[in-house]
Amino acid sequence: MSGVPESIEAKPPTIIRPGGLLAILGGGQLGRMTAMAARTMGYHVRVMDPEQRCPASHVVDESIVGRWDDVDAARRLATGADAVTLEIEQIGVDALEQVARIAPLRPGVEPIRIIQDKILQKTWLADAGFPVGPFRVVRSDAELQDAVAALGGRVFLKIGRGGYDGRGQARIGLDSAATEESVHAAWQSIGARPAVAEQALDLDFEISVMAARNPSGEVRSYPAARNHHENQILSWSVLPAGIPAELELRAEALAAAIIAKLGIEGLLCVELFVTRQGGLLVNELAPRPHNSYHQSERGCVTSQFEQMVRAVCNLPLGSTELITPAAIVNLLGEVWLNREPDFAAALAVPGVRLHLYEKHAPRAGRKMGHLSATGSTAEEALDRVLEAKRRL
Ligand SMILES: Nc1ncnc2c1ncn2[C@@H]1O[C@H](COP(=O)(O)OP(=O)(O)OP(=O)(O)O)[C@@H](O)[C@H]1O
Ligand SMILES: [Mg+2]
Structure with a gap:
């Protein structure tokens, strides 16, 4: 006799169809933009967040109030959901484990447990042979x-x-x-x-690569984004990164290898350092949408948010191809400090779009929104968002 009886063959993971209920741990701006993409595709969305009026609360079907380690709230989030995902990695492991008993948790407990602790994360990367400083x-x-x-x-x-x-x-x-x-x-x-x-590394510049993987094992990387930080906070990001083709390939392959090795179902953003000595080193990992890929909404065939929904629902991943160069600049609370920003002036710059997260109290360093722009080149897209921000 040959072959495996049908009953013990591994069943392919099922597809969660539009109309299903997606639950998200966290209702900040990343949860909000993911929810908007999910709703565009006809899914219902529920979030859990410590704040009742969190950014996602305005666009979802249901919000549950709960702290990141609130096991009971996490259970309520998962009950009746077709899948649960997250927009922040600082969720208590107990809460994650409870969720995973009730509904498919994507990414799963183990990769989140590793990533949420920089000690475990750096050690894991080094032990797995990935390049770190x-x-x-x-x-x-x-x-x-x-x-x-x-x-x-x-x-x-x-x-x-x-x-x-x-x-x-x-x-x-x-x-x-x-x-x-x-x-x-x-x-x-x-x-x-x-x-x-x-x-402290001698950095030439910083890039990131977003990768996605669905439960069927399909993996796709986005083109690398170039990132600029001020006071250790992301200030602007642009696609494409404008780096040599060889470096681009290496960075994309690295992200694909890490997401596969971690077994993540969902997204993984890999933040990378390019050193003046030409080295490519992993800074850190984020198992969720990332600030440095907000411009994928404007520049790529499939935005990071739609890709997350596809990955979590086990749909075919979308093309990550670049349609047009695109950039974002973050709007931190400082922009609101002295007066209401002049949004009309900013929006008069060609190609610029405004994204606000409906956060109620602007505070220094708090991400309140961003400006995005497309352009015929990365430089033009970046010039446009920076000019728009100056006009605010
Ligand atoms: N070892 C290093 N050498 C040089 N610069 C570094 C190093 N580590 C961090 N930085 C700088 O500080 C920035 C923030 O560091 P890191 O990403 O580790 O912090 P974080 O608080 O986790 O930030 P976020 O969650 O916003 O990405 C980096 O993007 C880089 O500009
Ligand atoms: Mg970082």
Whole structure:
């Protein structure tokens, strides 16, 4: 006898059809824009967020209020949903496990558990043989003192859990040489918590690559985006990155390899450093839509948000091809500080579109919205968003 009886053959994962209910852990701007893409395709959407009037609440069928570690709220989110995904990786593992018992959780618990802790994430990347810069895990002031010396005196210190937009970070030895006192002060400033000490790299520029993978195992990478940070917060991003073809291929292949190795069902954004020595190193991973691909809504056949819906629903992934160069610039709370921004002036710039997240209280450093623009070249798209932002 040959062949495998039909009953024990692995069943192909089912497709979640339009009309189904997608649930999202997190209702910030990423959840909001994902929800809009899902609704365009005819899905119903439910989100969970600590804030009742979160950005996604205005565009979804239902919002559940719950903190990131609220197991009960997470259960209510998942009950009746066809699949659950997330827009923020800082969700309690207990809550994730509960969700996964009730509905397909995509990405699954294990990749999120690894990614949500920079210590586990960096260690996983290094152990799996992916290129990362020199780093050390530090759990005490003394270990940090040793690490700073071993890493050459210039260090980015990052807490394991909970950091974002440069929060939970300290820079050591960059403005003046590191001393025992300055290292101690840095350790205190991050709350004396387990952290990753990374060698400060000599960056030429920064790029990111978004990849998607569906439960059937199909994988696609987007063209690389070029990113510019100010005060460790993403300021602008543009597609295409305008990098040599060889580097582009390497970056896209890297993202595809990492998403497959992690077994992620959904999206994975890989933030990358290109060093002045020509090295391509992974900075960090985000298992969700990413700020540096908002311009995919304007520039690509399939936006990152639609791609996320396709991946989570096990639909065929959409083409990631670039239709036109496109750029975004973030609008942080500072823009609102002194007066109402002049949106009409900004929108008079050709190719510019306004994206606001309906956040109610502008605060310094808070992402309130972005401007996007297309152009005939990456430079033109970028010039347009920057000009529009100046006019605000
Ligand atoms: N080892 C390093 N060497 C040089 N620059 C670095 C290093 N680590 C971080 N940076 C700079 O700081 C920025 C933010 O770092 P990182 O991405 O680790 O922080 P984050 O708080 O997790 O940010 P986000 O969540 O917004 O991406 C990087 O994009 C880069 O500009
Ligand atoms: Mg980052």
